[in-house]
Structures are given as structure tokens and as C-alpha cells.
Amino acid sequence: MLSLIPGPGNVDVLMASELVEAGRAMRAGFVSPQRTTLVASTHRIYAIEEKIRPGDGRFRDEEVRQAARQLARRALLLDLSELAARSGAVINTVLFGAAAASGALGLSREACEDAIRRAGKSVEASLRGFPAGWAAAAAGDAATGSAPEAAPGAPGKAAPPEAPALAPALARRCEAEFPEEMQPVLRLALARLVDYLDEAYAASYLDRLRGLLEAERVSCALAARAAPGLAVWMAYEDIQ
Structure with missing residues (x-):
């Protein structure tokens, strides 16, 4: 304008x-x-x-x-x-x-x-x-008669982006302690948390998820649903 x-x-x-x-x-x-x-x-x-x-x-x-x-x-x-x-x-x-x-x-x-x-x-x-x-x-x-648009995607339907390489210690824990179906989300979450603070903070994310998986009456599916939400809250951004 x-x-x-x-x-x-x-x-x-x-x-x-x-x-x-x-x-x-x-x-x-x-x-x-x-x-x-x-x-x-x-x-x-x-x-x-x-x-x-x-x-x-x-x-x-x-x-x-x-x-x-x-x-x-x-x-x-x-x-x-x-x-x-x-x-x-x-x-x-x-x-x-x-x-x-x-x-x-x-x-x-x-x-x-x-x-x-x-x-x-x-x-x-x-x-x-x-x-x-x-x-x-x-x-x-x-x-x-108008500019071409990319096909709109509904939120939540887009393919997840490729996660950057993780530090070896985090990658080993991710693979050894969590089911294969959780790996893509965990890798994205860990990369985000390392960027947000550091590797130790990202490791604490795995500790919390591990505790959830080991809790009574908590299924792998429930832990997988909780994983992205926990990562978002641990990387909370409130700076405008």
C-alpha cells in the first residue's frame, strides 16, 4: 500500500x-x-x-x-x-x-x-x-484470468517435513526406547527442542514421554497422540 x-x-x-x-x-x-x-x-x-x-x-x-x-x-x-x-x-x-x-x-x-x-x-x-x-x-x-494457485491443503493433512539430523545420543535413544511408528514425530520434536534450547532439554522431552509410555493403562497410540502436543508446550513461543 x-x-x-x-x-x-x-x-x-x-x-x-x-x-x-x-x-x-x-x-x-x-x-x-x-x-x-x-x-x-x-x-x-x-x-x-x-x-x-x-x-x-x-x-x-x-x-x-x-x-x-x-x-x-x-x-x-x-x-x-x-x-x-x-x-x-x-x-x-x-x-x-x-x-x-x-x-x-x-x-x-x-x-x-x-x-x-x-x-x-x-x-x-x-x-x-x-x-x-x-x-x-x-x-x-x-x-x-487469474494467477495459478497451489492446491490448498487442509490443516493436518500435509506430509510431515523431513527432520534434520539429530545428535547421535538423541538418535540412539529415540530408536532404542520408542516404537517405530513414533519415530517421525519424535525426530521433528527433538530437532525443534534442540533449536529452542539445547540437547539436554530435548533429552528431558524423551524422559517425559518414556514415563508416559511406562505408566499403567497408557497405550502406545495415546503416547503418540501426546508427543506433538508435549513438544509444542516445551517449545512455547510467546514473543510477538
Whole structure:
């Protein structure tokens, strides 16, 4: 929003570098079906409110997507983070390219790229990122009249990410003391807790889970359900 004090309903172009960031702008009334072109990335950076919940606290991405399609005059939704990673550029450059390709800025590709060159900062990377955003938005418009979106995934249905390598002592305990079906979650939890504090703290997580497994009338299935919640609470984040 190129305004120090944007007014609800008076925004021509709104650019958001993350999906829920776009959702917040829509909730505040900055996106209107009469005039606003919304250009937003569909990737997620989880908010503190999502991280602190003991279960799956993620916001439902599809609700934000639906709101964008309903509330904006035109919605361009792209995975700009993926495009930035592939082009080796910062996401803002890719976002600029997508917004310029929408036509809402009234700037030609040549004028934008010339401005990047004259600025003289990160020129090579920016001249990779800007065309990537431009091409993705333009390709979506040519095919469907809107930017292509990644298939929405329901919270809790996504495949778990690959966990980073663990310290040998933690890896041995994980494999020796816990059932195989718990291994993927435990490895992710341990990596998170090491990053949160240190290896000793991560080991205390295993101690607590081990105590739960050894308790009377506690099944492996129940311990497996408790494992992610315990990790979230032990890595509680409350810094805004």
C-alpha cells in the first residue's frame, strides 16, 4: 500500500508477502471488490498464535483464499516464496514482478527493470526474481484470468517435513526406547527442542514421554497422540 494512512475501501493495489498477512489486510477492510487488486503469496510463516496451541493451531488457508476471491476485484495468488528460492532473490522482488505484471501499477516491465539497474543494489538477483514473478503472474492470467494457485491443503493433512539430523545420543535413544511408528514425530520434536534450547532439554522431552509410555493403562497410540502436543508446550513461543 503506497500510502502512509491507507483508508479502508480506498486501496487500488495491495501486495502481501504471506497468505495470512493478506488475510489481516482483508479483515481490516483494505480490500474491496470495486477497486482492489490483491497480489499475495500463498506460502505460510506461522504466527505465534498458531504455534502456541497444543494441537494443530494453523489457520485454514482455504478460508483466506476464498475471501481473496470474493473480496478483491482481482486476486493473484502465487507461491512467491518458492519462486524466490528458485531464482535466488528476495521475495519482495518477486512480489514486485507479479504486481507489475498485473497491470495495476501502470508500469512497463522495461521501466521496472531499468529502475532496478539504476538502484544498483542486488541487481543480478533482482533481475532474476522480478522476471520470475512477472512470468508466473502473466502465465496465470493468460491461462485462466487469474494467477495459478497451489492446491490448498487442509490443516493436518500435509506430509510431515523431513527432520534434520539429530545428535547421535538423541538418535540412539529415540530408536532404542520408542516404537517405530513414533519415530517421525519424535525426530521433528527433538530437532525443534534442540533449536529452542539445547540437547539436554530435548533429552528431558524423551524422559517425559518414556514415563508416559511406562505408566499403567497408557497405550502406545495415546503416547503418540501426546508427543506433538508435549513438544509444542516445551517449545512455547510467546514473543510477538
